[in-house]
Amino acid sequence: IQMTQSPSSLSASVGDRVTITCRASQRIDDYLNWYQQTPGKAPKLLIYGASRLERGVPSRFSGSGSVTAFTLTINSLQPEDIATYYCQQSYTLPYTFGQGTNLEIK
Amino acid sequence: QVQLQESGPGLVKPSQTLSLTCAVSGGSISSANWFWSWIRQPAGKGLEWIGRFRSSQTPSYNPSLRSRVTISMDTSTNQFSLELSSVTAADTAVYYCARESLEARDNGGYYDFSDFWGQGILVTVSS
Numbered sequence: 461i462q463m464t465q466s467p468s469s470l471s472a473s474v475g476d477r478v479t480i481t482c483r484a485s486q487r488i489d490d491y492l493n494w495y496q497q498t499p500g501k502a503p504k505l506l507i508y509g510a511s512r513l514e515r516g517v518p519s520r521f522s523g524s525g526s527v528t529a530f531t532l533t534i535n536s537l538q539p540e541d542i543a544t545y546y547c548q549q550s551y552t553l554p555y556t557f558g559q560g561t562n563l564e565i566k
Numbered sequence: 567q568v569q570l571q572e573s574g575p576g577l578v579k580p581s582q583t584l585s586l587t588c589a590v591s592g593g594s595i596s597s598a599n600w601f602w603s604w605i606r607q608p609a610g611k612g613l614e615w616i617g618r619f620r621s622s623q624t625p626s627y628n629p630s631l632r633s634r635v636t637i638s639m640d641t642s643t644n645q646f647s648l649e650l651s652s653v654t655a656a657d658t659a660v661y662y663c664a665r666e667s668l669e670a671r672d673n674g675g676y677y678d679f680s681d682f683w684g685q686g687i688l689v690t691v692s693s
Binding site for chain 1: 612613614615617626627628629630662664669671677678679680681683684685686
């Protein structure tokens with residue numbers, strides 16, 4: 461299953477609302493995870509099951525969508541949110557990731 | 567708190583076998599509650615799922631690598647390993663080990679997500 465994210469890169473200001481989109485090449489119901497990766501670090505789980513917030517993740521992060529179209533929203537962008545974000549489908553093996561969205565601060 | 571730590575050679579010659587180990591603490595790899603997986607990331611690129619295992623089950627591999635990959639476990643040391651044979655420069659990447667957890671869905675089935683990761687180890691394939 462191919463996962464396609466848009467945009468590939470994004471520049472926003474602190475306090476902005478940011479939305480990243482992920483599309484699956486076939487239906488994956490709500491088997492969709494979102495990860496955040498900062499330079500030199502391992503990915504960190506943010507959202508699983510399309511909309512379920514991982515424990516300890518700030519509530520400004522939220523996820524939505526189902527079947528083939530999904531979004532990750534960051535409300536009130538903070539400087540520490542600068543990272544690359546990846547979606548991943550866990551509907552069928554091999555699990556596949558989107559190409560990533562690089563989020564920068566204006 | 568679960569912790570994972572990758573170890574192994576940082577440099578492998580072309581055509582040889584890449585061998586890495588992941589040491590797990592805070593959770594048993596013998597438990598059927600989790601999968602244990604390997605994921606890699608070439609420099610400046612995205613993530614590629616390599617494969618995984620769960621205790622008492624046959625490992626699953628990415629078809630793109632299946633002919634060259636073996637994942638195994640050592641319950642006596644609570645470690646699991648990755649072997650990738652016949653490596654080329656295209657296998658140069660940061661390799662991560664991770665734990666996959668499962669959570670029941672309301673509509674049946676289980677959500678599956680990587681909630682703990684190692685710090686990653688850079689493996690370079692070069693002569």
